Ligand SMILES: C[C@H](O)[C@H](O)CC(=O)C(=O)O
């Protein structure tokens with residue numbers, strides 16, 4: 001490949017299912033009375049959409065090289081993200097070499113510090129970074145995992161997240177992670193219901209199947225400590241995202257107080273090497289960066305190395321092909337998450353469906369990452385998209 005430069009960056013928005021996987025219509029397990037930090041307000045307990053979890057929508061970033069080759073990526077950021085790409089970040093890409101990944105990332109991060117650091121700005125930086133990786137892979141005719149040093153194993157093994165770990169077991173997954181339904185505000189009765197749900201599922205899946213619970217930032221240290229001890233009796237493998245992401249001190253306390261044998265995991269709402277440094281210093285066992293949100297592949301490489309030196313596993317949150325190409329290249333990411341986006345979590349459907357074409361899914365809980373150049377997916381031309389801003 002001769003030295004290619006970036007001709008144009010474009011940002012589009014998509015509504016409905018896609019990279020913003022909470023942007024669902026109708027009944028769906030992912031929005032059925034799941035415990036959240038907003039559950040302190042009873043009126044927001046039944047639905048996460050009721051407090052706006054689906055407000056952002058999907059952002060599509062396209063990066064075009066001077067020979068007309070286009071790389072793209074999708075993330076959660078919608079119209080606000082499109083504005084940031086077009087009005088602010090495009091200047092750091094256009095005219096630069098496609099291989100300038102580090103410099104472009106650094107300029108995007110430093111220039112947005114006054115309003116960024118994490119959250120939607122890091123989602124957007126992730127989207128741009130992933131689009132650049134996709135472009136580089138297409139130009140070199142190589143899958144992204146080859147750009148990252150190559151695979152350390154032949155195929156990925158998955159656990160499934162959804163309402164039906166018993167079904168996940170039938171489908172060949174390693175384990176199943178369920179949402180916790182009741183937050184501390186639902187009192188002793190909620191605590192009992194949470195434990196009963198775990199005990200009931202343990203009865204359905206038998207002793208050896210991994211069972212995990214995702215608390216989606218809803219607990220406090222006292223509740224989480226009492227719960228993790230009670231859940232250990234039912235063979236809980238890990239307790240996920242028990243506390244709000246800013247409570248690093250709470251995570252340290254929870255890790256100290258948790259029973260040996262139950263892992264403490266978190267990090268899907270954390271970003272950058274500095275955020276994860278703080279998290280790793282709490283002693284948590286597994287970090288779960290979302291490559292669509294934590295800063296993209298350029299940042300995940302650093303986060304992962306830091307985790308390895310701390311003896312923590314990196315099991316990225318969701319993010320489909322964007323995490324598969326990374327996980328397959330790292331020994332400290334021994335398995336991957338598959339987020340079941342089927343309405344009742346009974347069938348395997350592509351996570352970002354219908355937005356991407358060629359999005360691979362696990363079969364019998366396993367997947368050989370395709371060798372197709374870039375991330376190996378295309379945008380579905382039948383999904384309507386808009387370009388709300390230009391520059
Ligand atoms: C299941 C959780 O509530 C969430 O929406 C997805 C998630 O946190 C995960 O896959 O992990």
Ligand SMILES: [Mg+2]
Nearest residue numbers: 214240241268
């Ligand atoms: Mg989670």
